[in-house]
Amino acid sequence: MFCHKNDSLRVLFRLSVYLLIILKPVFTFGQPVSPKLDIRLTQKDYKTVPENFEAVCRSAAMGLARHFPERKFKPIRIEKANHQFPVKLDRRGPKGETLVMLSVDDGFGWAQIAYQFSHEFTHIVINHGRPRSGANHWINEAFCEAISCHSLKVMGKEWKTHPPYGNWKSYAKHLDSYADRILDPKKAKPEGMEFAAWFEKNEKALRLGKRYPKYDLYKYVAYQFYQVIQKDPNQLVALVYLNEGLESQALSTRDYLSRWKGALPREHRSFADQISGLLGVTLGDL
Numbered sequence: 278m279f280c281h282k283n284d285s286l287r288v289l290f291r292l293s294v295y296l297l298i299i300l301k302p303v304f305t306f307g308q309p310v311s312p313k314l315d316i317r318l319t320q321k322d323y324k325t326v327p328e329n330f331e332a333v334c335r336s337a338a339m340g341l342a343r344h345f346p347e348r349k350f351k352p353i354r355i356e357k358a359n360h361q362f363p364v365k366l367d368r369r370g371p372k373g374e375t376l377v378m379l380s381v382d383d384g385f386g387w388a389q390i391a392y393q394f395s396h397e398f399t400h401i402v403i404n405h406g407r408p409r410s411g412a413n414h415w416i417n418e419a420f421c422e423a424i425s426c427h428s429l430k431v432m433g434k435e436w437k438t439h440p441p442y443g444n445w446k447s448y449a450k451h452l453d454s455y456a457d458r459i460l461d462p463k464k465a466k467p468e469g470m471e472f473a474a475w476f477e478k479n480e481k482a483l484r485l486g487k488r489y490p491k492y493d494l495y496k497y498v499a500y501q502f503y504q505v506i507q508k509d510p511n512q513l514v515a516l517v518y519l520n521e522g523l524e525s526q527a528l529s530t531r532d533y534l535s536r537w538k539g540a541l542p543r544e545h546r547s548f549a550d551q552i553s554g555l556l557g558v559t560l561g562d563l
Contacts, residue, residue, distance in 0.1 A: 312345060314338055315352035318384075322357045325384025330355075332441040337391035338398045339435075340428030344513045350401070351375050355394070363393040365400040375401055387448060388429065388455035395428035396421045403519050410519070411526020413533040415483040415490035415498065420516060422492075422499035427506055429456035464500035472501055473557035480530060480556075487526070501555045505548070512548035515541055531558050 316334045318327045334355065342350070354370050358380035366376040377397045381389050399421040404410075410417055433453030440446050467475045475497065483494050506513065518540045528536065531553075538549035538560050553560050 312342055312348050312350055314342060314350055317352070317354055319354045320357040323381075323384030329387075330384050330390065333387045333390050334394045336432055336436075336441055337395040337428050340395060340431040340510075341399055341402060341424055341513060341516075344511065345402070345517070353377055353398075353401070355379055363397055365397045365404070375405065377401075388452050391429055391432060391452060392425050392455060392459070396425040399424040399516070403516050407520040408523040409488075409526055410523060410533070411487050411528075412484040413526075413528060413530065414487055415495045416530075416533070417519065418490050418492075419495045419498035419502050420519070422496060423502040423506055424513070426456045426459055426499070426503050427510065429453070429459075460500060460503065464497050467497040472497070472555065476556050484530070498556075502552060505551045505555065508551075509548070512545055515545040515548045518545075530556065531560070534558060535560050 314335050316331050316338070318325075318330045318334075323330065334353075342348075352370075352372070352374045354374045354376055356376065356378045358364065358378040361380055363377070363379045366378065368376060370376055377394065379390065379393045379397070381393065384390070400417070403417050403420065429452050433449050433456065436449035436452060437446060440449065466472065470478070479494055483490060483498070486494075515537075519537055521540055523536070534549060534553045534556075538546050538553075541549055550560055
């Protein structure tokens with residue numbers, strides 16, 4: 278049986294539409310909504326494939342960026358750290374870009390890249406263009422560390438079904454296990470102490486690290502912050518208010534958190550109360 282040319286074209290068209298309907302969900306279903314992120318690896322010292330490196334970073338940023346779908350982030354340029362630790366630089370690139378330095382060996386350790394980049398991306402959300410938090414910067418760092426774990430967990434879950442590239446699905450378990458190593462349950466009771474008691478003992482030491490708090494201390498705070506974040510990740514919107522309009526770098530821990538709560542929209546104030554409660558700090562009603 279022979280078909281007319283037009284009939285053949287109609288059959289081909291219908292088949293094409295059918296395939297689009299069937300195949301499109303494979304690529305788009307479940308894709309998280311986020312602002313457009315322009316992230317590029319500018320350092321040539323890595324042996325990695327730049328496009329893969331950048332895809333990991335975009336995915337890592339998603340854990341936090343999705344909570345700011347309308348925000349326009351400046352382009353982010355990534356360089357290799359020359360001082361052995363990752364950092365978001367204060368200076369801008371030649372076209373106003375945000376500059377981030379990562380400390381990874383060859384650029385193939387995706388879990389490590391995601392962990393470091395999500396930390397620095399959180400600094401972009403909290404700190405970029407805002408006053409420094411001085412003696413309370415350890416709170417900023419603890420949030421950045423907590424978001425790193427949160428982002429790894431989000432990636433580990435989402436890469437099982439829709440990673441940046443289809444053949445990356447098997448790597449999801451490594452992202453998840455990397456976060457689990459950081460979220461060691463032993464951190465719940467540092468030095469065998471209840472956390473609030475430990476914080477009372479170590480608050481002064483935390484506050485002394487005005488620019489670079491001691492990781493060996495704030496990692497315990499980050500573990501506690503992570504537990505709160507997991508209850509309701511939508512509260513992460515509150516982070517953008519942490520240093521907004523901050524006028525003093527010498528506020529006490531309680532006054533810093535109280536000022537933060539006062540700056541928050543009403544629906545996010547309970548988040549500030551939960552964070553403060555971890556530290557044994559009670560904030561007044563507003």
